[in-house]
Amino acid sequence: MWAFVKKEFFHIFRDYRTMVILFGIPVVQVLLFGFAITNDIKDARIAILDYSKDEVTREITNKLVSSNYFLLVDNLESDKQVESEFRKGKIKQVVVFEQGFAKKLEKEGKANVQIILDASEPNTANMLNAYTSGIINSYSLQKIRESSGIPMSISIEPKMLFNPEQKSVYMFVPGVIALLLMLVSAMMTSISITREKELGTMEALLVSPLKPIQIIIGKVTPYVFLSFVNLVVILLLGFFVFDMPVNGSLILLLLESLLFIVMALGLGILISIISKTQQQAMMMSMFALMLPTILLSGFIFPIENMPVPLQWLSHLMPPRWFIIIIKNIMLKGVGIGYFWKETLILVFMTIFFIGMSVKKFKIRLE
Amino acid sequence: MSQRKNIIEVTNLVKKFGSFTANDKLNFTVPEGEIFGFLGANGAGKTTAIKILSGLSKPTSGKVIVAGYDVSKYPNKVKRNIGYMSQQFSLYNDLTVRENFRFYGGIYGLSNKAIKDKTNYYLNKLEMQEYGNKLLRSIPLGWKQKLAFSVANMHEPAVVFLDEPTGGVDPITRRQFWELIYESADLGTTVFVTTHYMDEAEYCERVSIMSEGKIVAIDSPAELKSKYGVDTMDDVFVSIAR
Numbered sequence: 001m002w003a004f005v006k007k008e009f010f011h012i013f014r015d016y017r018t019m020v021i022l023f024g025i026p027v028v029q030v031l032l033f034g035f036a037i038t039n040d041i042k043d044a045r046i047a048i049l050d051y052s053k054d055e056v057t058r059e060i061t062n063k064l065v066s067s068n069y070f071l072l073v074d075n076l077e078s079d080k081q082v083e084s085e086f087r088k089g090k091i092k093q094v095v096v097f098e099q100g101f102a103k104k105l106e107k108e109g110k111a112n113v114q115i116i117l118d119a120s121e122p123n124t125a126n127m128l129n130a131y132t133s134g135i136i137n138s139y140s141l142q143k144i145r146e147s148s149g150i151p152m153s154i155s156i157e158p159k160m161l162f163n164p165e166q167k168s169v170y171m172f173v174p175g176v177i178a179l180l181l182m183l184v185s186a187m188m189t190s191i192s193i194t195r196e197k198e199l200g201t202m203e204a205l206l207v208s209p210l211k212p213i214q215i216i217i218g219k220v221t222p223y224v225f226l227s228f229v230n231l232v233v234i235l236l237l238g239f240f241v242f243d244m245p246v247n248g249s250l251i252l253l254l255l256e257s258l259l260f261i262v263m264a265l266g267l268g269i270l271i272s273i274i275s276k277t278q279q280q281a282m283m284m285s286m287f288a289l290m291l292p293t294i295l296l297s298g299f300i301f302p303i304e305n306m307p308v309p310l311q312w313l314s315h316l317m318p319p320r321w322f323i324i325i326i327k328n329i330m331l332k333g334v335g336i337g338y339f340w341k342e343t344l345i346l347v348f349m350t351i352f353f354i355g356m357s358v359k360k361f362k363i364r365l366e
Numbered sequence: 367m368s369q370r371k372n373i374i375e376v377t378n379l380v381k382k383f384g385s386f387t388a389n390d391k392l393n394f395t396v397p398e399g400e401i402f403g404f405l406g407a408n409g410a411g412k413t414t415a416i417k418i419l420s421g422l423s424k425p426t427s428g429k430v431i432v433a434g435y436d437v438s439k440y441p442n443k444v445k446r447n448i449g450y451m452s453q454q455f456s457l458y459n460d461l462t463v464r465e466n467f468r469f470y471g472g473i474y475g476l477s478n479k480a481i482k483d484k485t486n487y488y489l490n491k492l493e494m495q496e497y498g499n500k501l502l503r504s505i506p507l508g509w510k511q512k513l514a515f516s517v518a519n520m521h522e523p524a525v526v527f528l529d530e531p532t533g534g535v536d537p538i539t540r541r542q543f544w545e546l547i548y549e550s551a552d553l554g555t556t557v558f559v560t561t562h563y564m565d566e567a568e569y570c571e572r573v574s575i576m577s578e579g580k581i582v583a584i585d586s587p588a589e590l591k592s593k594y595g596v597d598t599m600d601d602v603f604v605s606i607a608r
Contacts, residue, residue, distance in 0.1 A: 003472020007461065014460045014501075200454030207420050207450040207527075208473050209442055 004218030175299030247333030266353030406576030
């Protein structure tokens with residue numbers, strides 16, 4: 001057995017492509033998801049078109065700029081400039097103050113601000129709109145309070161639990177963990193087993209006194225180990241680069257991950273038994289594992305917003321449950337009592353995949 | 367020849383896949399130390415029979431005894447006592463020659479010392495000492511083949527099964543390879559070989575020829591040639607197996 005595991009390590013370490021996939025991808029993915037694919041607004045480039053240029057408009061402009069969300073790049077003079085500026089793509093938003101803003105506000109108690117947005121990126125536009133409106137609203141509330149002297153105001157103070165700064169990294173790190181463990185465990189094992197089939201070495205192994213279960217364990221042990229190393233790398237990256245905490249028990253997190261790894265390996269073995277060539281195994285892993293993991297697990301798109309049939313389908317996705325579990329541990333810091341159901345589902349899935357593999361393997365031998 | 371004990375005994379072996387009969391009542395024996403050629407056109411049922419003999423597949427009915435053990439009852443005891451080499455050699459290209467020996471020695475449960483001794487023995491014999499630490503992929507095909515045969519013999523099996531071992535190799539290397547086969551047969555190993563090269567069939571002590579799941583002839587090459595009144599095994603094969 002030991003000879004087997006050692007040989008498998010040789011295979012992995014001598015094949016630089018495998019090494020790159022194993023250790024390069026996790027790092028790149030975490031950094032990519034963490035830095036590039038962020039939903040947070042920071043330094044969005046805006047312009048101001050101020051027809052009034054009074055104290056109030058200046059004050060509001062200062063508020064906007066000092067919020068850190070916006071970067072004032074231009075002061076426009078007329079509305080003719082607006083469209084051309086947008087076309088150049090230099091700015092995402094223009095805030096327009098109408099003529100005699102302060103006066104109108106004083107006399108009529110009402111003045112208009114227009115926000116013009118570049119909606120070619122709808123999500124960003126929505127967010128910019130919300131942020132700008134929020135800042136202006138809070139300014140006007142403050143004014144009302146000061147001028148009327150009545151301590152009447154309804155102030156909303158949202159408190160964001162578990163992720164007070166609403167960092168999107170907190171959402172991505174668990175997703176990336178699920179994605180990578182799935183990729184490494186399922187795809188790499190299925191490829192390495194089908195490779196032995198292609199090379200004809202599987203035959204020699206089957207003729208040897210090794211039992212099929214020993215062959216399988218020998219093949220997957222290195223991948224369990226490597227997946228674990230990967231997990232630790234991602235957690236360390238998350239912690240040191242993105243301040244991603246592990247609020248709950250680290251041991252529980254590792255154990256749950258181990259369960260997920262074993263589940264993914266079971267799936268990988270099943271794929272390798274069904275497919276005849278490495279390429280087939282790769283395609284199957286890609287389409288059967290990667291895409292659903294990204295799209296249907298709630299990793300990026302909230303499950304609640306999906307059409308009902310897709311929601312049902314997402315129940316079948318192991319990463320869905322795993323992501324719930326790790327979010328619970330990492331962000332909420334709760335114990336197994338809060339996610340034993342999800343854990344149980346993963347256990348059942350593991351048993352199902354391994355059972356199916358053993359059964360199929362036997363049929364193949366007949 | 368009748369004094370030698372039988373290492374393979376096959377009685378009424380039948381293997382069916384659904385309604386298709388791949389092996390239809392095979393009966394033959396192979397004595398210890400014999401080089402037995404197992405011939406037949408593609409699809410005649412050779413591979414199925416070898417799978418059953420090597421414990422990979424179970425017979426539908428009939429009795430198969432290899433190295434003293436019933437294959438369907440003790441497949442693992444059988445596996446421990448046989449060696450196997452296929453057309454694809456079953457060696458790992460990304461391991462060195464020594465590592466390949468190590469690995470197969472390991473899975474057959476040889477001790478570290480035994481593996482080392484055997485490896486040195488075979489490398490010396492094949493005059494390949496300086497290639498021990500080279501990756502297998504850098505070694506020519508003919509040498510790989512000899513290595514594969516050595517690896518299959520490393521655990522001193524009672525029988526080695528060679529499934530078209532000489533595919534794609536030049537005639538000189540093939541001849542050298544057959545010298546290896548003779549050497550190990552002289553040491554008492556039974557060699558069970560399938561081949562499509564009829565000149566190789568001449569090297570065997572006895573051959574059987576399969577056609578449509580049945581063994582249609584089994585004898586020494588000389589007897590077969592005289593029986594069918596032809597000069598070469600090629601002609602024997604063509605007159606039987608078509």
